[in-house]
Amino acid sequence: MYNEKLVVLNSPKSPASEGYRTIRSNIQFSFLDSQIKRLMVTSSGPAEGKSVTSANLAAVFAQSGKKVILMDCDLRKASQHKLFGFSNHIGITNVLLGDAEIEQVLENVPNTSLQVITTGPIPPNPAEMLGSKRMQAFLDELDNYADIIILDTPPIIAVTDASLLAGSVDGVVMVVASNQTNIDLAQKSKEQLLNANANIIGTVLNMVDEDSQDYYYYYYYGEKSKKKGKKSSGAAASL
Numbered sequence: 001m002y003n004e005k006l007v008v009l010n011s012p013k014s015p016a017s018e019g020y021r022t023i024r025s026n027i028q029f030s031f032l033d034s035q036i037k038r039l040m041v042t043s044s045g046p047a048e049g050k051s052v053t054s055a056n057l058a059a060v061f062a063q064s065g066k067k068v069i070l071m072d073c074d075l076r077k078a079s080q081h082k083l084f085g086f087s088n089h090i091g092i093t094n095v096l097l098g099d100a101e102i103e104q105v106l107e108n109v110p111n112t113s114l115q116v117i118t119t120g121p122i123p124p125n126p127a128e129m130l131g132s133k134r135m136q137a138f139l140d141e142l143d144n145y146a147d148i149i150i151l152d153t154p155p156i157i158a159v160t161d162a163s164l165l166a167g168s169v170d171g172v173v174m175v176v177a178s179n180q181t182n183i184d185l186a187q188k189s190k191e192q193l194l195n196a197n198a199n200i201i202g203t204v205l206n207m208v209d210e211d212s213q214d215y216y217y218y219y220y221y222g223e224k225s226k227k228k229g230k231k232s233s234g235a236a237a238s239l
C-alpha cells in the first residue's frame with residue numbers, strides 16, 4: 001500500500017487516476033513532433049498541489065511503460081521522500097556537491113518503473129544550486145537513465161528556483177488550485193516563466209470541488225477528500 005495521496009498507484013481504476021491519464025495523454029499530444037524528456041511541474045504559490053501532482057503524473061507515465069525519474073527539486077520544502085516513504089539522507093544536493101553518484105540516489109518505487117531522487121540535505125543556497133552548471137550536467141546525465149524526467153519545484157512567485165530550471169526542461173505544467181490560486185499571481189507566474197524561455201504546455205486544475213458546477217463544466221475527475229469533506233482531491237486535465 002502506497003501513501004493515500006498516490007492515488008494512481010493505489011487505485012489505478014479510480015476516476016482520479018483516469019484524470020491523471022487524461023493529463024498524460026494531453027501532454028503527449030502536445031509533444032507530437034518533438035521528444036518530451038524533461039517535464040517541470042510548478043505553480044505560483046505554496047500548497048497548490050505541485051508535489052502531489054508531479055508524483056501522480058510520474059506514476060501514470062510509468063504505468064504507460066515508460067522509465068520515469070521523479071526529482072524533488074524543491075530544495076526548500078522537500079516532500080517526495082515523505083510521499084514515497086524514502087529516507088532523505090542522500091539526494092540531489094549530494095550529487096551536486098560531488099559526494100554521490102547517480103546510482104546511489106535513485107530510489108526504486110516497488111512494482112513500478114518509477115524512480116525517485118529526493119532532495120538530500122537542504123542547502124542554504126537552493127537557487128544557486130539549481131541554477132548551477134553542475135545541475136545542468138546532472139540533468140544531462142540523467143537523460144540516459146530514463147524516458148521521462150519529472151521535476152517537482154518550489155512556487156514561482158516566492159523564489160527564483162522554478163524559473164531557473166524552466167529553460168532546461170522541454171515543457172512546464174502549471175498547477176492551479178481551484179478556489180485558492182490567485183489569478184493575478186498565476187498570470188505573473190506565467191509571465192515570469194515565459195521570460196525564462198519556458199515552454200508552458202498547460203495547466204492542471206487541482207482541488208476541484210466535486211459539487212461545484214465547474215467540476216462538471218471542465219469534465220474533471222476527483223475523489224472525495226477525507227479531510228475536506230466535499231472538496232475533490234483529484235487532479236484535473238486542462239492542457
Ligand SMILES: Nc1ncnc2c1ncn2[C@@H]1O[C@H](COP(=O)(O)OP(=O)(O)O)[C@@H](O)[C@H]1O
Pocket residue numbers: 005043045046047048049050051052053079206207232233234235
Ligand atoms: N490532488 C490531491 N489529492 C490529495 N491531496 C492533495 C491533492 N493536491 C494537494 N493535496 C494536499 O494539499 C497539500 C499541498 O499539496 P502539495 O502537493 O504538497 O502542494 P505544493 O507542492 O504545491 O506545496 C498536501 O497536504 C497535499 O496532500
Ligand SMILES: [Mg+2]
Pocket residue numbers: 050051052074077079152153
Ligand atoms: Mg511541494
